[in-house]
Amino acid sequence: MTLATLSQVLQPALTNGYAVAGLVTLGWEDMRAYVAAAEAEGVPVILQAGPSCREHTPLPILxxxxxxxxxxxxxxxxxxxxxxxxxxxxxxxxDSGFTSLMFDGSRKPLSQNIDETARIAEMAHSAGISCEGEIGFVGYATGAASEGTDPEEAAKFADETGVDAMAISVGNVHLQENKEGGLDEVRIRAIEAVTKVPLVIHGGSGVPVAQRQHLAATSRICKFNIGTELRKAFGSALRDAVNRDPARFDRVTILKETHDPLVEATRRVLQAFGGSQKG
Known part of the structure; x- marks a missing residue:
């Protein structure tokens, strides 16, 4: 059994200069492919159940x-x-067996975010698992705008919550389909200068691959969340499988054909974070 906590995979990444992928899952087909890809690359993987996943499948089942x-x-x-x-x-x-809890209080006042995150971190640590918090709101490509992380607030948040990882807002955006943007490295370095906790980038699909590689190797960013990029790969594979024979109706047969293309797309994502060489 290789079940791990977030700290158990991020601390080695921090020490050895690589990052771990937090892969956003929506169902059995993608989570199985993500693990297969991680095994092929010889790297750890973080399977993530976000709000849309939880709307579809209850937490105890996940x-x-x-x-x-x-x-x-x-x-x-x-x-x-x-x-x-x-x-x-x-x-x-x-209670459902998760080994890491990410509490998002980023839209709340700083003091409230700290208090609520600290309570959840204490609960997680008492149970022997990890906690990730977020300081600075990460917006959405077609929705609410981001609010960048203030380094001084980040230092206070990390110190007073006791989180094992801290998600920051440094130009990243959820649900971005292209990689035309990029992260604010000046802000990242300012946050690093006043904190020691591993840092997390949500909305990693919108970060150029070269910048992912650079930051994984040279910064305290130890976790990139990837969702949109791999959802697109799954959707493309599913569309191809359906169109290959429009008369087919057995979804098990159709879904099987998404596995190999998604494994390959996931392996390309994992390779950029450097864990295969350093883990």
Whole structure:
């Protein structure tokens, strides 16, 4: 069994200069492919259940799915709650076997975000698992704008919450389909100068691959969340499978044909973070 906590995979990444992928899951087909890709690359993987995933599948079921995959995996697998918004939701994830809780209080006043995140971090640590928090709101490509992380607030947040990883807003955007943007490295370095906690980039699909490689090797950013990029790869493979024979209706047969293309797309994502060479 290779079930791991977030700290167990991020601390080696921080020490050795690479990053770990937090891969946003929507169902069995993608999470299975993500683990297969991680095994092929010989790197740990963080399976993430975000809000849209949880709308489709209950947390207790997701916990069992993640843990089942970890049981048979040859690499460390983290069962991670992504964007938990309430204490109750985080507690349900913990009770469902998750090994990492990400509480998102980034839209709340700083003092409230600190207090609520600290409470969840304490709960997580008491159970022997990890906690990720967020300081500075990360916006959406077609929605609310980002609010950049203030380095001084980040230092206070990291110190007073006790989180194991800290998500920051430095030019990253959720659901971005292209890689025409880029992260604010000046702001990243300013945050690094006043904090020691591993840093996390949400909306990693919009970050140019070369910058992912550079920051994974040279910064405290130890985790990039990737969702949109791999959802597009899955959607393309599914569309090809359906169109290959429009008369087919057995979804198991159709979905099987998404596996290999998604594994290959995921391997390309994982290769950019350097863990294959350094892990």
């Amino acid at each position: 916990g069992k799915m993640f843990r089942h995959l970890a049981d048979g995996a040859s690499v460390p697998v983290v069962a991670h709650l992504d964007h938990g918004y309430t204490f109750e939701e985080c507690k349900e994830a913990l």
